[in-house]
Amino acid sequence: MIPGNSGNHPSFKRSFLIALQGFRIAFETERNIKVMLCGAAFAVVMGLALRIDALSWACVLICCGTVLAAELLNTAIETVVDLVSPEFHPLAGRAKDIAAAASWTICFIAALVALIVYGRALLILAGWNI
Numbered sequence: 771m772i773p774g775n776s777g778n779h780p781s782f783k784r785s786f787l788i789a790l791q792g793f794r795i796a797f798e799t800e801r802n803i804k805v806m807l808c809g810a811a812f813a814v815v816m817g818l819a820l821r822i823d824a825l826s827w828a829c830v831l832i833c834c835g836t837v838l839a840a841e842l843l844n845t846a847i848e849t850v851v852d853l854v855s856p857e858f859h860p861l862a863g864r865a866k867d868i869a870a871a872a873s874w875t876i877c878f879i880a881a882l883v884a885l886i887v888y889g890r891a892l893l894i895l896a897g898w899n900i
Contacts, residue, residue, distance in 0.1 A: 796845050802873075806841050810834040813884065820891035829887055833880035840876040844869045 780788065796803045813830050822830070847869040855862035893900055 793842070796842055800841075800845050802841055803838070803845070806838050806877075810838065816884075816888055820888060820895065822887060822891050826887045826891065829883050833883050837873075837876050837880050840873040844873040 779785075797807070813834055817827060817830050848866050851862045851865050890900060
């Protein structure tokens with residue numbers, strides 16, 4: 771929809787389908803989305819195997835969702851930059867690098883959360899009373 775245009779907005783159902791289409795396109799074309807989804811699946815399997823508590827599940831799921839969202843936003847930013855600057859430009863490269871750094875930062879923090887959550891669960895399984 772063009773800003774200022776008073777045309778009809780898509781229905782809620784149509785908006786949802788458009789979002790699913792965007793996810794499908796990202797999944798089919800972006801390697802990192804597949805890597806992040808595998809990481810999320812691994813995190814869920816580890817949570818099930820270690821029988822983490824509800825608060826730990828909340829942390830793991832929030833991290834998984836945030837990592838996926840960051841990677842999708844990174845992909846969207848890179849796509850727009852490629853559209854508006856098909857030839858190399860230092861500012862275009864800077865924008866893409868910063869978007870990638872944001873995604874990496876979220877992944878790093880999620881890994882730290884995983885160390886805390888799964889490390890605690892392993893210690894509890896080993897009989898340590900934490």
